[in-house]
Amino acid sequence: xxxxxxxxxxxxxxxxxxxxxxxxxxxxxxxxxxxxxxxxxxxxxxxxxxxxxxxxxxxxxxxxxxxxxxxxxxxxxxxxxxxxxxxxxxxxxxxxxxxxxxxxxxxxxxxxxxxxxxxxxxxxxxxxxxxxxxxxxxxxxxxxxxxxxxxxxxxxxxxxxxxxxxxxxxxxxxxxxxxxxxxxxxxxxxxxxxxxxxxxxxxxxxxxxxxxxxxxxxxxxxxxxxxxxxxxxxxxxxxxxxxxxxxxxxxxxxxxxxxxxxxxxxxxxxxxxxxxxxxxxxxxxxxxxxxxxxxxxxxxxxxxxxxxxxxxxxxxxxxxxxxxxxxxxxxxxxxxxxxxxxxxxxxxxxxxxxxxxxxxxxxxxxxxxxxxxxxxxxxxxxxxxxxxxxxxxxxxxxxxxxxxxxxxxxxxxxxxxxxxxxxxxxxxxxxxxxxxxxxxxxxxxxxxxxxxxxxxxxxxxxxxxxxxxxxxxxxxxxxxxxxxxxxxxxxxxxxxxxxxxxxxxxxxxxxxxxxxxxxxxxxxxxxxxxxxxxxxxxxxxxxxxxxxxxxxxxxxxxxxxxxxxxxxxxxxxxxxxxxxxxxxxxxxxxxxxxxxxxxxxxxxxxxxxxxxxxxxxxxxxxxxxxxxxxxxxxxxxxxxxxxxxxxxxxxxxxxxxxxxxxxxxxxxxxxxxxxxxxxxxxxxxxxxxxxxxxx
Numbered sequence: 147x148x149x150x151x152x153x154x155x156x157x158x159x160x161x162x163x164x165x166x167x168x169x170x171x172x173x174x175x176x177x178x179x180x181x182x183x184x185x186x187x188x189x190x191x192x193x194x195x196x197x198x199x200x201x202x203x204x205x206x207x208x209x210x211x212x213x214x215x216x217x218x219x220x221x222x223x224x225x226x227x228x229x230x231x232x233x234x235x236x237x238x239x240x241x242x243x244x245x246x247x248x249x250x251x252x253x254x255x256x257x258x259x260x261x262x263x264x265x266x267x268x269x270x271x272x273x274x275x276x277x278x279x280x281x282x283x284x285x286x287x288x289x290x291x292x293x294x295x296x297x298x299x300x301x302x303x304x305x306x307x308x309x310x311x312x313x314x315x316x317x318x319x320x321x322x323x324x325x326x327x328x329x330x331x332x333x334x335x336x337x338x339x340x341x342x343x344x345x346x347x348x349x350x351x352x353x354x355x356x357x358x359x360x361x362x363x364x365x366x367x368x369x370x371x372x373x374x375x376x377x378x379x380x381x382x383x384x385x386x387x388x389x390x391x392x393x394x395x396x397x398x399x400x401x402x403x404x405x406x407x408x409x410x411x412x413x414x415x416x417x418x419x420x421x422x423x424x425x426x427x428x429x430x431x432x433x434x435x436x437x438x439x440x441x442x443x444x445x446x447x448x449x450x451x452x453x454x455x456x457x458x459x460x461x462x463x464x465x466x467x468x469x470x471x472x473x474x475x476x477x478x479x480x481x482x483x484x485x486x487x488x489x490x491x492x493x494x495x496x497x498x499x500x501x502x503x504x505x506x507x508x509x510x511x512x513x514x515x516x517x518x519x520x521x522x523x524x525x526x527x528x529x530x531x532x533x534x535x536x537x538x539x540x541x542x543x544x545x546x547x548x549x550x551x552x553x554x555x556x557x558x559x560x561x562x563x564x565x566x567x568x569x570x571x572x573x574x575x576x577x578x579x580x581x582x583x584x585x586x587x588x589x590x591x592x593x594x595x596x597x598x599x600x601x602x603x604x605x606x607x608x609x610x611x612x613x614x615x616x617x618x619x620x621x622x623x624x625x626x627x628x629x630x631x632x633x634x635x636x637x638x639x640x641x642x643x644x645x646x647x648x649x650x651x652x653x654x655x656x657x658x659x660x661x662x663x664x665x666x667x668x669x670x671x672x673x674x675x676x677x678x679x680x681x682x683x684x685x686x687x688x689x690x691x692x693x694x695x696x697x698x699x700x701x702x703x704x705x706x707x708x709x710x711x712x713x714x715x716x717x718x719x720x721x722x723x724x725x726x727x728x729x730x731x732x733x734x735x736x737x738x739x740x741x742x743x744x745x746x747x748x749x750x751x752x753x754x755x756x757x758x759x760x761x762x763x764x765x766x767x768x769x770x771x772x773x774x775x776x777x778x779x780x781x782x783x784x785x786x787x788x789x790x791x792x793x794x795x796x797x798x799x800x801x802x803x804x805x806x807x808x809x810x811x812x813x814x815x816x817x818x819x820x821x822x823x824x825x826x827x828x829x830x831x832x833x834x835x836x837x838x839x840x841x
Contacts, residue, residue, distance in 0.1 A: 151386070153179055154211075155187055156227055157213075170215065170243075175213060175241075189205070211281060217242045235288075235293075239259070240259035241274065243264035307358045308355070319362055322339040327370070338757065340375060347364075351770070353770050361390075364383060373404070398413040398417065398438075399434065401413065411438040417431040430486065432476075433479040436493075439472040440468075440496070443469050448611075464500070465507075477531070484538060491539050491569050493531075494535040501525065501532060504528075568601070571622070575587070582621070584622050585625050606622050606626070634689065637796060639692075640695070641799050642669075657802075665836060669702075669706055669709045674713070692715050693793075695785060696718075697781075700744070701736075719756040723758060723762060759781055760777075782816060782820060798826065801829070806834075
């Protein structure tokens, strides 16, 4: 769900000057805002208990766009418009009733605005929708203050938003972060906390400080390596703030890891426009570009058919101009920040590759230069740079290790940090003629975490494929050993959603009690089909676990639990609130037999397999997830995110649905729509077809 833009409407109230301003908002401004995915209102809608002026100033500062109706000479309107023009250079849009003919104040007569007819304001809805969307995209200042006073600095809205983030919400985020990072927390429980963090990102999209919370959650999910959830959260931040450096940085990395190299580099180029080489973060951005180019270079030779010899592979590798482009990007990054040893060791690695491959294949190297002398000269520069980079990277590593130990204080372990130790081993591998020395370095580095060891192994495989430092690479790989060959394990989650048994007073049938056995049979067939599909799709040596996840409402939910358990499939019992609050509206109305079935299933579910979303029916006060976001929508998304997290993306939504709109928000229709939006496979059991088969 795209995060909506926020608006503050500045206008007169009631009827003034023969203009019904309530009607103008109702028939023109509101529909145009909805078309452009903008939320907000005038002061009378957003002001809460407290200092009225403070809330008005807050809205004028933080709103993505201010819509000002200047049809009459209202002191309040022009006072608030002037404040906005001083605070923000752009995204202020004026409208006025052209049929009333009042002249604008001289100071703003040259500014852009939209004229409407106060007798038929609805006629301009489409025009205003497009104008608001264009204004939000525009980078041209529309404030006369900023237009005339060149060099005036805009207020740092993000800094201010951090100061007003809700403290209870921040504590919720910190609670889930701490639990997910705790070493003693079991893996399924970690995943549940990550799913809860993803839900918190939905909870606050309408709050003024939403972007602050989104960035906090996005960074936590990134560090916890739940990349799909992190990407979804950071994309929302970028929608709202297209030049946010944190979002550009993180998303470029996330796109790179997803194999979306073109999209990644598009964001890197935007990031580089915001950072020059005097910026400490320039190196990180340029290194991201280098990584993208390096991956494209690898695809130039790794994916092409070869004659089966290493010579053919290395010829293709040196022929690609992307090899030198990647080296140049990493080298420029390191020159910009000598503390950024990551870019330095990558520049060193690519320089060694160029030096050795060009020596083996001089012809393709020379073709990139106007003469043999120019090619030889360029190669000499590369060779000299190898020596320089070796010394500089070593110094950078020493500095990094020293600073980490200083920050750690007295008692910090003597052993080097694992990434620095791994990088030092790689420098030795690239520059030392002695395989035994390389082996000793990698023997120490092999004590690092599996993630770091796998990273070292991948880099060594690259050198091995190209025949670079062959004896040294073989010695290093012997010390690291082969990757663990334990059997792969895949968990596939079946998330169920569907109709409850019809109540006695329901006028339009959806799930009549007479259909219960037919529905049970259809659920059983559907579950078996999903299991067979997953069994056929799993790779050799991969163990499959199928797990069910559903609520506890009478009808489809409880039937799903029963059907799964009859087939030996464990299920988790998810509830929006405790049974005492849940049963009256979702189970008890169907009779005591359904209540007994509920408790039979609930009581035999392990405690960790029956989580509760919230303790009461009332939503947390800081929740503002947008139009139609109620407890049932929140509950659906909570379950959906848990299914995706627990299944590592391997999840299917099984829906018992008559394909008709629900009685309200948060029903089966909404769950299907949210699942499709999140890329989940959806299988529908058509309740209308089941009913028809029994008639």
